[in-house]
Structures are given as C-alpha cells and as structure tokens.
Amino acid sequence: MDIKINLQGTALAQDAIKSKKADVSQALDRLWSGKEEMTGWVEAPLHQDQAELDRLLNVADLVKQEAELMVVIGIGGSYMSAKAAIEALPKAEDGIDVKFAGINFCSPYHKMLMDEMSRKETVLCVISKSGNTLEVRAAFDMLRDLMERKYGSKEAAAKKIIAITDRQSGTLREEANREGYVSFEIPQDIGGRYSAMTPAGLFPMAVAGIDVRALIEGEAAMASSPDWDNSACDYAIARYLLMEQGKQVETVEFYDPRLTYLGEWMKQLYGESEGKEGRGLFPVTLNFSRDLHSMGQFLQQGSQIFFETVIVINEYEEELVIPQGVLAGKTLEDLNRAAVKGVIAAHRKAGVPIIEIHIPKLDAYYYGQLLYFLQTTCAVTGMLMGINPFDQPGVEDYKREMRRALGQ
Numbered sequence: 001m002d003i004k005i006n007l008q009g010t011a012l013a014q015d016a017i018k019s020k021k022a023d024v025s026q027a028l029d030r031l032w033s034g035k036e037e038m039t040g041w042v043e044a045p046l047h048q049d050q051a052e053l054d055r056l057l058n059v060a061d062l063v064k065q066e067a068e069l070m071v072v073i074g075i076g077g078s079y080m081s082a083k084a085a086i087e088a089l090p091k092a093e094d095g096i097d098v099k100f101a102g103i104n105f106c107s108p109y110h111k112m113l114m115d116e117m118s119r120k121e122t123v124l125c126v127i128s129k130s131g132n133t134l135e136v137r138a139a140f141d142m143l144r145d146l147m148e149r150k151y152g153s154k155e156a157a158a159k160k161i162i163a164i165t166d167r168q169s170g171t172l173r174e175e176a177n178r179e180g181y182v183s184f185e186i187p188q189d190i191g192g193r194y195s196a197m198t199p200a201g202l203f204p205m206a207v208a209g210i211d212v213r214a215l216i217e218g219e220a221a222m223a224s225s226p227d228w229d230n231s232a233c234d235y236a237i238a239r240y241l242l243m244e245q246g247k248q249v250e251t252v253e254f255y256d257p258r259l260t261y262l263g264e265w266m267k268q269l270y271g272e273s274e275g276k277e278g279r280g281l282f283p284v285t286l287n288f289s290r291d292l293h294s295m296g297q298f299l300q301q302g303s304q305i306f307f308e309t310v311i312v313i314n315e316y317e318e319e320l321v322i323p324q325g326v327l328a329g330k331t332l333e334d335l336n337r338a339a340v341k342g343v344i345a346a347h348r349k350a351g352v353p354i355i356e357i358h359i360p361k362l363d364a365y366y367y368g369q370l371l372y373f374l375q376t377t378c379a380v381t382g383m384l385m386g387i388n389p390f391d392q393p394g395v396e397d398y399k400r401e402m403r404r405a406l407g408q
C-alpha cells in the first residue's frame, strides 16, 4: 500500500494495538459481508459500471464544451467531496470553473453567484440524495428561475440542468423525470458522506478537469490491496485507544493549503459518523505553517484534550528555490519538511500523541487511495466504538426542527 502510517509518536504499546486486531477483523468482516446497511461504498470501486462511467464522462465533456461555468447546488455529502477534490487536485486545461450554491442561506453569497451566472454560459447541477434538503431546495428554485429567464424558457433551461439523486425516491427524482433533466444516480446503499466516488462527487470533479479514472483506480487499488487493512485499521485502533485514554479532540494537520477542503470533508466524515450516544472524537483541522502562529501555542502548552494526526505529502513535482538571502538555495518544501520534523519533535516532547500519515504525492490516483483509506478508518473506528457510523439521527433532527420553525 502506498499510504504509510507511523504510530511511533502515539506512545501506544504494540500489545495494546494488537489486542484490538480481533475486533478490527470482525469489523472488516461486517463491512465486506454485504449485509450491513449503507456499506455499498466498500465494494463499489471493484465493480465500477463502465458504461455508466462513460456516460458520466461524456456528459461532463459536453458541459465543458458548452459552458464556462457549472454551478453545483448541494450540501454536506452532496458538496464536500467534490469541493475538496477540486481544491486539491491538478486539473486538465479543458476543465471549467465549478462553483457551489445551496451551502448556506446567505443572500449576498447567492447574489454574487447569480451575477456571475448572468454573465457566463452556465450549466446547473443539482445534487441531493434525499431530494428535499432545504438549502438545496431554496437555491435550486432561485437559480433555476434565473436559468429560465436567461435562456428564454423552462424547456431551454431544462436542457442545461443536471440532477444527481436517488434512483427512485424524493422530489428531485420526480422533478428530473418530469422535466427531462439529464440525471445520474446516487446508489441507495451509499450515504452522503461516503458518496465521493458516486456521481455526487465524480461528476463535478470531471467537469472541473480532474482525472476521474485515475481517482477510481486509486480507490480500487486500496480496496483490493492485500494489506490495505493494516494501515487504515491501525489508524482506527490508534484513534480508538487514544479516545479510551480520554482524548476528546483529533486535530488533523496539513502542511499544504490545497488540502484545506479535504479537512472539511474529513470533519464531516468523522464528525457525522462518530459523534453519537455522547461519544466520538471532535475533529478539528489545522493548516500549517499558518496555524502554528495561532494554535501552535495551545498545542504545545494548552489543555491536553487532543491528539494530532499529521498528513504529509512526500513528493512535490516542482519546488520553488529561494534565490537570495539567508535561506538562499533552499526550496519552500525544504522549509516545510523542516517544519514537519520540528513540530513533531517539539509536540512529542510536550507529550502530545502524534499519528503521521504519509501520501507519496498529491495526484488523483493517490487521492483516490486516501479517500478510501479514510472512509475505512472512520467506519472501523465507529464499529470499535459500538456506534453506527452510517446514520445521522442528529442531522435529521435539525432538519425536522427547521421545517417546524418554517411552519412546514
């Protein structure tokens, strides 16, 4: 496996890690049994529907040819994975600008987007598994109205709207069938935050110019690699044991700002999957070296409620050399590597448990591996905790209460 994990900085005893292996293998059996609800993502990379993938890539090509801008309307799992990949990964030149709506109830945010839509050739892509999330509903009704005015009729606008939703249920599915939108399906047995490799994530990524086939290849390599379970599962065990020792917060740290939204995606994955029954690690993400100058002090000497997970990219295609001054001849990555080393040494001295995750480089193939690795880690940790990592009753509560507040 290409993604490496180093647990030396956790000070966890090998025996403690080994003692959880039997539970982990039970969790893996459950994940791969095909009998657990919402585990469709586990085997999905190994049984990719090639015809459907070709159709998705063909529609993405058409969008790239006809539009300058695609506005994706979606929130949570129907937003985060696409946004994270688009921020992180290299994109082909024919990729177009992809922007996101329906991620808040903010007029100035949507007004700015609508102004841009008025000026540019635009395609709308609405994504919702349930088809009835209010943020998405509100933004879709507003932006579709703009599309109808911009392109002259409901029928003309419908040709520029793509819907991604459940195969059968929900109002968005009914609407897509009725209005004749091009549509793709989010499989019923894959929940929002595990849906990166369904059309919910893949379609916007493809329109932005990401090499979606490489991403899927990476995911499949991780799913089929004989030792894939060791690292993801050791990470899961370490998280679980640290939680049992009383740690309440996992600070996930990146040394590359392109991973900022991967951090947001991880927060959703971990937070929504594990925060149940009064338990779970509160996930926090930090962007280094920037946040060393704000949160570094707390990490070094503050209340020790946390452990750190450091995500390091090993190799950069291009490293900029500092041409003059005291650092002349060094690259920015030389400094980054020194920062990683120095921070880990200092924080270990202060007694902070540290998990390291190393990715060979930031491209679509390894990113696919990483997503699968993190989803597995999350599911296994949840199972070790004895909670269901695939439901989100708390989120459903907020949605219900909000509808009530609106008198709906």
Ligand code: PA5
Binding pocket: 075, 076, 077, 078, 127, 128, 129, 130, 131, 132, 133, 136, 191, 192, 193, 194, 272, 392, 395
């Ligand atoms: O992970 C989840 O299930 C949630 O975060 C959903 O993705 C989010 O609430 C959006 O739901 P939907 O896709 O049904 O609009």
